[in-house]
Amino acid sequence: MTVLVDCQGLSKHFGHKAVLQQLDLQIHVGAPVALVGANGAGKTTLLSVLCGYIQPDHGRVEVLGHQAGSPELSGRLGALPQDAQFDPDFGLARQLQWLARLQGMSVAKSRQETERVLALVDLTAEAGSKVAQLSHGMRKRLAIAQALLGEPELVLLDEPTAGLDPLHAKALRDCIQRLSAHCTFVISSHNLFELEQLCGTVLMLEQGRIQQQVAQVSQSGVLRLQLCQENYQPLLPLLEQLPGLVSLRKVSKLQLELQYDAERAVDFDVLLLQWLHQQGIDYRQLSRGPSLEQQLFQSGARPTS
């Protein structure tokens, strides 16, 4: 499988504070990769090193087979840097065209690409406006648009939906899902729900190291059931008698986790849905496997180091 990012023994200090410590990381072509971690865990620093914005103190970084920050990556690597703003005095389309031209596109192609990426982030109507006239969310979408110029092979997004309204956050998730067939996204975010929906692999950074690597595969034998009302309590003894059920755990007031024997009760989920229907219990969501939050913050995650 093609390696897009290869980091070996990466370290970065800011003053006496070690932000990245002997970090080893490989990212391959494929489904989007999530980067999670507490504030100050080193997510933005790692992305900045990958983009070549800052130099690591020690270690080796290769992005798409080139040294990070190499001009050879122009057009192949896209990024949404944290808090990067466009020049407020110029129009959106004009600045995107400049960036596209610097990437090596012809004048006609740069216009075409600008129109394409503005449409992707729903900013076509504002193409002629000055950046100063845009709202915070619109500026964020514009910054995302530049990351998609020229259909790069690898796109690094730092907090892409922070500050976006729910409608545009969803539109962006849909867009990432659509584009991930052709390019690999690395997404740093605190929104686990979003990452759960988008990403195949989740990397958890802690104290400058990758502490956990979670592969998002649908895990048979575990179901999560989100109910609408609390009136299900008296029916729990009945639920426990469902054929194939191994254990039942109440995760929260409205959420249950059911473990079942996946070999003997292959159609356990169908049985469960039928049972819910018969008992007249309304449910909001039924999903397979533990949630990303559970995988990351409870036992069961696979440590990589």
Add this chain to the structure above:
Amino acid sequence: MHLPAWSQLWLLSQIEWQRLFLTRRGWLTITASFLLWFVLLRYLVMPLSQWMLDPAIMEGAEMVAGWVDVRQLLLWPRPELSLFWLLALVLSPMAAVLFSAGQICRDRSRGTLRLYCLRISRSSLLLGRFLGQLLVQGTLLALTLVASLALAFWQGAALSLELLSAALFCWVFVMLCLLPFTALMSLMSVWLNSSRAAVSLAILVLSVLPAVLGVLAYYWPGVLPLFGWLPGAQIPALMNSLPWQSWAPLALPVGQALLLLALSLYSFERRGI
């Protein structure tokens, strides 16, 4: 699909040039320059040039204020142009320090630099911005030069090749004198995070360096030749010469600019953005 380095530099310098005409900040710069030069041309150059046109002045011509040789100024095809030469040599370096202070730092503090550095090398970005600043200053200087020529024609000058070539030499020499100042601001802009801080440090450097050298020269006279290496050191000599006489004094600003640009590139490559 890569843009050749020269095309990147040209595009970046065009962006800076467009900033002059397409943004409010650019128009403020043009308006400020226009007003300053209007006042200078109307209330200084116009009366002085009329006085210098008097043939009797040749007899009493001498040094003014100890450092301007009026006899040299009278050798220009028109006094308006000689006075423009004097004023441009004094004012343009100051304008270069003020107008080119934000070459890098403004975009770095906003994060815009990160968007550019994904696509081009830092050296292309820095050199493109530097060339863009020269293009902007060259445009402003050309506009003021045209205004001075217009004043000369209005005061009776005839259109001649001698006059036009003198104007061209004037523009080229002043631009070459601006090189080290623009390169100095490039360095300040790499080192510091705001235009204001860059201007302050540049003023400090340009005023403290001669003072330090003065103190050193008091104790060790051997350091005196170092005065000749300071940015703008050649300007007093140029004031009392005709630009088409010798290119030799211009080796110094070109050399200084190359040195400062090399230092800027070295610093920029190593700084986080």
